[in-house]
Amino acid sequence: xxxxxxxxxxxxxxxxxxxxxxxxxxxxxxxxxxxxxxxxxxxxxxxxxxxxxxxxxxxxxxxxxxxxxxxxxxxxxxxxxxxxxxxxxxxxxxxxxxxxxxxxxxxxxxxxxxxxxxxxxxxxxxxxxxxxxxxxxxxxxxxxxxxxxxxxxxxxxxxxxxxxxxxxxxxxxxxxxxxxxxxxxxxxxxxxxxxxxxxxxxxxxxxxxxxxxxxxxxxxxxxxxxxxxxxxxxxxxxxxxxxxxxxxxxxxxxxxxxxxxxxxxxxxxxxxxxxx
Amino acid sequence: xxxxxxxxxxxxxxxxxxxxxxxxxxxxxxxxxxxxxxxxxxxxxxxxxxxxxxxxxxxxxxxxxxxxxxxxxxxxxxxxxxxxxxxxxxxxxxxxxxxxxxxxxxxxxxxxxxxxxxxxxxxxxxxxxxxxxxxxxxxxxxxxxxxxxxxxxxxxxxxxxxxxxxxxxxxxxxxxxxxxxxxxxxxxxxxxxxxxxxxxxxxxxxxxxxxxxxxxxxxxxxxxxxxxxxxxxxxxxxxxxxxxxxxxxxxxxxxxxxxxxxx
Numbered sequence: 386x387x388x389x390x391x392x393x394x395x396x397x398x399x400x401x402x403x404x405x406x407x408x409x410x411x412x413x414x415x416x417x418x419x420x421x422x423x424x425x426x427x428x429x430x431x432x433x434x435x436x437x438x439x440x441x442x443x444x445x446x447x448x449x450x451x452x453x454x455x456x457x458x459x460x461x462x463x464x465x466x467x468x469x470x471x472x473x474x475x476x477x478x479x480x481x482x483x484x485x486x487x488x489x490x491x492x493x494x495x496x497x498x499x500x501x502x503x504x505x506x507x508x509x510x511x512x513x514x515x516x517x518x519x520x521x522x523x524x525x526x527x528x529x530x531x532x533x534x535x536x537x538x539x540x541x542x543x544x545x546x547x548x549x550x551x552x553x554x555x556x557x558x559x560x561x562x563x564x565x566x567x568x569x570x571x572x573x574x575x576x577x578x579x580x581x582x583x584x585x586x587x588x589x590x591x592x593x594x595x596x597x598x599x600x601x602x603x604x605x606x607x608x609x610x611x612x613x614x615x616x617x618x619x620x621x622x623x624x625x626x627x628x629x630x631x632x633x634x635x636x637x638x639x640x641x642x643x644x645x646x647x648x649x650x651x652x653x654x655x656x657x658x659x660x661x
Numbered sequence: 662x663x664x665x666x667x668x669x670x671x672x673x674x675x676x677x678x679x680x681x682x683x684x685x686x687x688x689x690x691x692x693x694x695x696x697x698x699x700x701x702x703x704x705x706x707x708x709x710x711x712x713x714x715x716x717x718x719x720x721x722x723x724x725x726x727x728x729x730x731x732x733x734x735x736x737x738x739x740x741x742x743x744x745x746x747x748x749x750x751x752x753x754x755x756x757x758x759x760x761x762x763x764x765x766x767x768x769x770x771x772x773x774x775x776x777x778x779x780x781x782x783x784x785x786x787x788x789x790x791x792x793x794x795x796x797x798x799x800x801x802x803x804x805x806x807x808x809x810x811x812x813x814x815x816x817x818x819x820x821x822x823x824x825x826x827x828x829x830x831x832x833x834x835x836x837x838x839x840x841x842x843x844x845x846x847x848x849x850x851x852x853x854x855x856x857x858x859x860x861x862x863x864x865x866x867x868x869x870x871x872x873x874x875x876x877x878x879x880x881x882x883x884x885x886x887x888x889x890x891x892x893x894x895x896x897x898x899x900x901x902x903x904x905x906x907x908x909x910x911x912x913x914x915x916x917x918x919x920x921x922x923x924x
Contacts, residue, residue, distance in 0.1 A: 454831060455831075456827060456830065456831060475833070476831075476832050476833045478831075479831070479832065480828070480831040480832075482824060482827075482828060484824055486822075486824045486825055486827070486828035488825065488842075488843065488846070488847075489923055489924070490846050490921075490923040491923075499832075499834075499842060500832040500834070502838075502842075503835075503838065530923055532923070546832075550832060
């Protein structure tokens with residue numbers, strides 16, 4: 386990458402930086418009919434912090450994220466946010482979806498512009514689209530349609546679109562799970578860089594514990610259904626000083642894995658002994 | 662013990678039919694040539710089924726004399742107005758069914774009750790309501806087009822991936838923006854498929870309505886030719902209807918290619 390391009394990216398990253406939001410989940414419970422999904426969840430993500438939600442399948446991680454993002458209403462409890470947001474923030478709580486959720490009839494630039502149109506003057510839309518596409522390395526693909534892109538690039542478009550609204554809080558629902566291992570590793574590094582430079586509060590749902598320890602300032606381990614907070618592990622090491630083979634991070638990963646594994650085994654035992 | 666020796670046989674392939682414009686054209690031309698040969702050899706009584714050349718001559722003289730355009734222009738106006746009216750109303754109602762709970766069940770109940778009625782059976786009623794003039798014919802066409810359009814549009818909206826709508830909501834897009842920028846484009850393939858069906862229905866109803874009560878129009882022309890045992894002109898009228906169907910299908914195909922080039 387040329388020096389000029391690096392400077393442009395650095396400038397774009399600085400521009401992305403918005404004041405983080407404090408997000409507090411207060412005694413949230415939720416059920417789908419008779420099936421309880423979440424039970425009395427209380428959590429707080431501080432401004433600029435990355436909170437990772439992990440837990441066994443079906444523990445309610447995505448439900449909790451939906452509630453935190455205002456896409457679901459909890460049966461009990463509430464989610465509160467507090468903090469200053471930058472003047473150019475168009476959508477304080479912004480989602481990045483697992484399945485990318487790109488409009489197949491719009492180009493890469495068009496998908497990003499979708500969330501800006503009607504909110505900014507046309508020239509400002511074009512400027513901001515250019516800026517986020519530069520940041521996510523998609524400048525050369527601005528006129529490509531989603532079907533012409535790989536899975537990793539489609540998710541970059543999803544991330545670019547989220548950054549375009551200058552969010553104060555990013556909510557990422559397993560954003561890398563649909564990607565192959567190699568693309569996932571590459572995008573994870575980029576994501577860490579973007580989060581670090583943008584400084585937004587981030588809530589990140591994942592099944593992948595390596596992602597959890599790579600990104601999380603606090604890792605929230607949820608128990609199996611109904612999801613309860615089983616443990617909260619804080620990772621003090623700065624995001625830019627975390628390496629994949631770091632023994633401290635591996636130890637945390639092992640610790641979280643044991644919790645989830647024991648939970649899953651207990652669930653299997655209960656199923657075996659349950660009256661048929 | 663059984664053994665398996667030799668080359669592994671190929672078991673894939675097939676189930677992938679390919680279009681061939683050349684084969685299609687050859688088949689049609691071959692059938693017409695066979696028909697002409699049978700008529701020329703006296704194997705077909707041309708009073709009942711005229712030869713293709715005779716039909717061509719009739720078509721030519723109708724074109725030159727201006728009779729064809731006198732009838733065709735009237736039919737095209739009826740077809741255009743009736744189809745557009747039924748389509749616009751149908752898309753609007755289909756969107757209302759697909760988007761709003763307040764309209765979904767009431768409209769679908771009415772559609773389910775009225776859709777199965779053959780619209781041609783309503784022509785006498787429409788003549789009483791709207792008179793023998795253009796009104797009854799256009800309403801017949803519009804009614805025939807309206808119901809399938811409602812169903813196609815509502816189905817298209819129902820099949821819009823909910824994830825895309827949730828994405829729009831999560832970015833705080835207004836309901837109008839979500840409908841305009843997400844729902845309508847995503848439902849467009851289903852709506853355009855509906856166009857193919859409704860265009861055919863409209864042509865059928867056009868001819869039927871013109872046969873029941875019209876002085877001009879291709880349907881009226883075909884009926885008059887039949888009454889006079891003028892089978893050359895009768896079949897010339899039918900050829901015009903076939904060409905009209907092909908033209909409509911071609912226009913819709915171009916529209917699909919232009920609007921759905923992202924697929």
